[in-house]
Amino acid sequence: MEVVIPDIALSLALPEIGLAILVCAVLILDLFVSIENKSRVGVVAFVGVVILGLIAFGQWGEGARTTFNDFYVVDNLSVFVKVCVLLCAAISILLLLQYAKVEKINYGELYAMLLFSVFGMLVMASGNDLITIYLGLETMSISIYVLVAFMRHDPLSREAGLKYFLMGAFASGVLLYGMALTYGFTGTTSIRGIAAAFSGSGGAAIAQNPVMIFGLILLVAGFGFKLALSPFHMWLPDAYTGAPTPITGFMSVAVKFATVAALMRIFFVALPAMADRWNALLWALTAFTLVWGNVAAIAQTSLKRMLAYSSIGHAGYVLMGVVATMSVVDGKVTFTDIGISAVAFYLLAYLFTNLGAFGMLILVCRDGYRGDNIEDWKGIGQAHPWAGMAFVVFLLSLGGIPPTAGFVGKLYLFAAAVQNEYYWLAVIGLVMSAVSMYYYGRIIMVMYMENRGESQEVMSFSSAPSLFFALVVLVVATLLLGIFPGSFLDAAKGTVAGFI
Amino acid sequence: MSNMPLLTLITFLPAVGAVIIMLFMKKEQTKAIKGFATAVAVLDFLISLPLWFNFDQSEAGFQFVEKVSWIPTIGVSYFVGIDGISVLLVLLTTLTMIVGVVCSFTAIEEREKEYYVCLLLLATGMLGTFIALDIFLFYVFFEVTLVPMYFLIGVWGGPRKLYAAIKFFLYTLFGSVLMLLGILAFYFANLKMGTGTLTFDLVELYGVGPKIPLSLQIWIFLAFFIGFAIKVPMFPFHTWLPDAHVEAPTAGSVILAGILLKMGTYGFVRFALPLLPQASQVFVPFMVLLSIIGIIYGALVAMAQTDIKKLVAYSSVSHLGFVMLGIFALNEQGVLGGQLQMINHGISTGALFLLVGVVYERRHTRLISDYGGLSKVVPVYTVLFAITMLSSIGLPGLNGFVGEFLILIGAFKKSYVYAAFAVIGIVLGAAYMLWLFQRVFFGNLDNPENEKLTDCNAREVLYLMPLIILMFWIGLYPKPFLGRMEASVKKVVKMVNVAEAPQKAVLGKMTKLEK
Secondary structure: OOOOOOOOOHHHHHHHHHHHHHHHHHHHHHHHOOHHHOHHHHHHHHHHHHHHHHHHHHOOOOOOEEEOOOOEEEOHHHHHHHHHHHHHHHHHHHHHHHHHHHOOOOOHHHHHHHHHHHHHHHHHHHEOEHHHHHHHHHHHHHHHHHHHOOOOOOHHHHHHHHHHHHHHHHHHHHHHHHHHHHHHHHOOOEHHHHHHHHHOOOHHHHHHOHHHHHHHHHHHHHHHHHHOOOOOOOHHHHHHHHOOHHHHHHHHHHHHHHHHHHHHHHHHHHOHHHHHHHHHHHHHHHHHHHHHHHHHHHOOOEHHHHHHHHHHHHHHHHHHHHHHOEEEEOOEEEEOHHHHHHHHHHHHHHHHHHHHHHHHHHHOOEOOEOOOEHHHHOOHHHHOHHHHHHHHHHHHHHHOOOOOHHHHHHHHHHHHHHHOOOHHHHHHHHHHHHHHHHHHHHHHHHHHHOOOOOOOOOOOOOOOHHHHHHHHHHHHHHHHHHHOOHHHHHHHHHOOOOOO | OOOOOHHHHHHHHHHHHHHHHHHHOOOOOHHHHHHHHHHHHHHHHHHHHHHHHOOOOOOOOOEEEEEEEEEHHHOEEEEEEEOHHHHHHHHHHHHHHHHHHHOOOOOOOOOHHHHHHHHHHHHHHHHHHHHEOEHHHHHHHHHHOHHHHHHHHHHHOOOOHHHHHHHHHHHHHHHHHHHHHHHHHHHHHHHHHOOOOOOOEHHHHOOOHHHOOHHHHHHHHHHHHHHHHHHOOOOOOOOHHHHHHHHOOHHHHHHHHHHHHHHHHHHHHHHHHHHOHHHHHHOHHHHHHHHHHHHHHHHHHHHOOOEHHHHHHHHHHHHHHHHHHHHOOOOHHHHHHHHHHHHHHHHHHHHHHHHHHHHHHHHOOOEHHHOOOHHHOOHHHHHHHHHHHHHHHOOOOOHHHHHHHHHHHHHHHHOHHHHHHHHHHHHHHHHHHHHHHHHHHOOOOOOHHHHOOOOOOHHHHHHHHHHHHHHHHHHHOOHHHHHHHHHHHHHHHHHHOOOOOOOHHHHHHHHHHHO
């Protein structure tokens, strides 16, 4: 038997290889650093991630290239996602440096686990085969279960980790079952191979087969769990509230990036033949998620929990772009660029905005005080005008008010929805963004329009340079994307090249 | 001179001033902050004066135009300019800003620094809204104004400020997001049926309207309608207005009534009519009906108020009903009258709110029943109030008359029924205003606290004076004002009447087809 050794271009996987080396370096370094100085490990991780981000950035714009026998693809979408995930990781590490000290979880493993999860995300972004995607997904998920439960001394964190683990494991199973059924019908796990099986003879029959449809539903449900779309979102508020705050910020952004990239690759590239079905399912999930996430957020009294619900709503917005990518002209399904680029831009805007919002929460953390009740923020606008203003910028951006990143992001999404005639979805999204300003506006109200009670504990803001630096970058980026979004929009548009 | 980006300067000067206050002034230096804010407002007014003097009355198109590409990927440019429809609104805004700053000197006693920052940022938002000729840019400014106003009401407002602030914010935001949907629908309709390019450029989009099928136009018009009608506010979307007005500080009320509400009426004239001509014609009966309900309902409710500020707020609903009636007469007189009445309402209602603020500062009550017989203690105040009230009623010789007269001509030309109902509103307007005047200024001075009331001081007379002068000027010699608006109004009327109104039969057929 002849063995064909596939042509393997290792250079394409440079960010992943580099990251693997970085994780090992971090783990080894951890052995030699005393417990008081663990932040140094974080700094090394930060520098490494920034360098890897630049390496990944260097792969931009060279078209789609596959390697590892078509298991792996590097195209603009995957590069975009990788750069953003690495950026998100870098900022999260900056946020972690101070927080880890305060919460006494400053161990080298913290940074190592974070990097492991990033590794999984990079693999997901480039996965060109159901197996690769699943492996990436599991690497990401398992690392994040650990991260969520990292505050061992805090029962809430342990509970969050356990809940997330049980639900996440179940969701992975559901997803895997969906993949298995797809494999059963098409005889391949390759993304392109599946697409070929559907477009070949007998493909139409497969697309109509009820068991295949069941498999599709499982795929949608599995991704629904991972992205916390309603009604699969039940784990999210507890997991997000219990997790260490920088991790909450990290997973609310980075997990979305990687999962949406994988979802788009599977649905757009492998399963366009079933587009009408998955599109209808996703439409319903999107509408439900938008409404549920935003309405439930109104009732929250904990700031962190409110941001958790709001991130459900934002997942709905991201998915709206995915749904709106599909356009039906004369009964023929096509995928339009605007939806994908809107998703990419929105996620980028969300990265800065949401990390910023969680960053504000980290800013007030000190030993034994977390300040995560909305009431705790009474009168902060007067006492700490600059911090208050930064928070206002993030909240306005989350609500989609100009001139912030969130506004341009939402505008682009709605533009996609209107262009491809998803008017009702656009109406739901728009109305819900007005609703969301109720609870975001309430924080502004508490900060500026209510006076601090005399019995309330004094809130002090950390002056750690890493936090300060991260928040300045985030505020500037949030405003920059809102006022001069041109080149970022071009980049988001570029993600489509070579993808579909 | 022509190369100077005058409009940009006018628009962003207040924002620059706000940033300077924010960065370089300490919150204890209240005198310096007030002085600086006043200087910025006055300077802004002065540099806006060339818009009045150098304005070419015969030109119907846009003047003082500046255009820079902003976000080419989606066809957005920084495109500003003014024509007859916006020139007076820009000037009114810069003038109102001076008044707004000066009238706050003693009324606002806490957190002055943030207050003047908000006020100046608000000015930039409003000016930008009136000069933007790119729909995207317009929308950005339109939304940006919400934030400082939210703070003005919520931080420096009355007892129910939190409720009023969030209601104002959400109500108008709800309207504007739906308007955004309309804007996007138009944007893509233009791509498919119009110029075929991705652009938000208003000049390019004018004229695309008739190419869009009526059924789509109607949907887009409805989206625009909700956005602008809430801002105006038209009946039945007016419920946020009395709350916002009553709770807002005096300057907030003046700016709200004088300028912010005009963003709605301006939006109809600038966008809804010329972009969607056929739909605008289809909606005439509906819009007129709502306007007339607003006129009469606003007046009746105003009559029943016990709070002076609330009374003035409801009178705004009635007056803006007139403006909308004029605009949707869709003829020259009507639109011209509506335009002038926008300015008039800004002047006289602004002045009324200022006057209410003057006594409120002294007595800390706005209940009509707490006053009575004031004419005996505060003669100057009484005269100023009388002039303003008469201007608001529309007495010949004062500004309100000219506007209402033109609107009635316009409405009459459309249908005498419209005019007949509108006249009822004028009568009711006289009734509630005169009754208010009678209860506050005449009768016995039976409340001992009113005896110690001091008359207007020099500063108060000074900031009211420009408004009083304008009332007489527009009332006696409106030509410079009407002359500046005429050419552009004619152009809008021509654009909206470019296509014959679709016959009812056609409409009936269409709805059947859609079914």
